Amino acid sequence: MPSRTHGSKAGTAERTLDIAERLVQVRGFNAFSYADIATELGITKATLHYHFPGKAELGDALIARYRARFADALRGIDRELVGTRAKLDAYVGLYSAVLQGDRMCLCGILAAEYETLPTSMREAIIEFFEDNEAWLTTVVTLGQADGSISPTADPAHLSQMILDGLEGAMLVARAHGGLARFQSSGRQLLDTLTVSASTTPER
Numbered sequence: 001m002p003s004r005t006h007g008s009k010a011g012t013a014e015r016t017l018d019i020a021e022r023l024v025q026v027r028g029f030n031a032f033s034y035a036d037i038a039t040e041l042g043i044t045k046a047t048l049h050y051h052f053p054g055k056a057e058l059g060d061a062l063i064a065r066y067r068a069r070f071a072d073a074l075r076g077i078d079r080e081l082v083g084t085r086a087k088l089d090a091y092v093g094l095y096s097a098v099l100q101g102d103r104m105c106l107c108g109i110l111a112a113e114y115e116t117l118p119t120s121m122r123e124a125i126i127e128f129f130e131d132n133e134a135w136l137t138t139v140v141t142l143g144q145a146d147g148s149i150s151p152t153a154d155p156a157h158l159s160q161m162i163l164d165g166l167e168g169a170m171l172v173a174r175a176h177g178g179l180a181r182f183q184s185s186g187r188q189l190l191d192t193l194t195v196s197a198s199t200t201p202e203r
Contacts, residue, residue: 012041013052015041019036020037021065021106022103025098026103026104034055056118066106066128067127067128070131074131074135099179104170105167105170107129111167133160136158140159143194149195165186165189169185
C-alpha cells in the first residue's frame with residue numbers, strides 16, 4: 001500500500017513516523033536507530049523520545065497507522081468495485097504499489113523479525129494479518145456464492161493462501177525479479193482461485 005506523504009508543516013511526530021516507516025520497509029525494524037531519524041529530521045534524539053519514549057512505542061504507532069490506512073484502502077475497494085476478481089485484483093494492487101516504491105509490506109517485514117520484537121508489536125502484527133484474512137474471507141465467500149470461486153474449498157483457508165502467497169511473493173521479488181515477477185505471481189495466484197466468466201456454469 002502506498003505510504004502517505006506529508007508536507008513540511010507536518011508535526012515532528014508524524015514526520016518521525018514517515019521516516020521510521022520507510023526505514024522499516026527498506027531495512028527492517030532492528031536495522032535503524034533513533035539517531036538515524038534524528039539526523040534526517042535535523043533534531044535531537046531527546047526530541048524524538050519526547051514523542052515516542054522508546055522504540056517499542058514507535059513501533060506500536062507505526063503498525064497502528066499502517067493498519068488504519070490499510071483498512072481504509074480495503075473499505076475503498078468495497079465501496080468502488082463490484083465483483084470478486086476486481087476486488088482481489090485491487091487487493092494485489094495494494095502490495096504492488098508498495099513494492100513499486102522499493103519497499104516491503106510493513107507488517108510483512110516485521111514478521112521476519114517477529115521473535116525479536118516487543119510483545120505489543122507482535123500482537124499488533126497478528127491483528128493486521130487477521131484483519132486482512134477476515135476481509136479476504138468475505139470476498140472469497142461472495143465469490144463462492146456468485147460462482148466465480150469454487151465452492152468446495154474453505155474460504156478461510158483460501159484467504160490464508162492469498163495472504164501468505166502475496167507476502168511471500170514480495171520477499172522473493174525483492175531479491176529476484178522485482179515488480180514484474182510479483183505481479184505475475186499475484187495474477188497466477190488469483191487465476192488458480194477464480195473462474196473466468198466463459199467457464200462459469202450457468203445456473
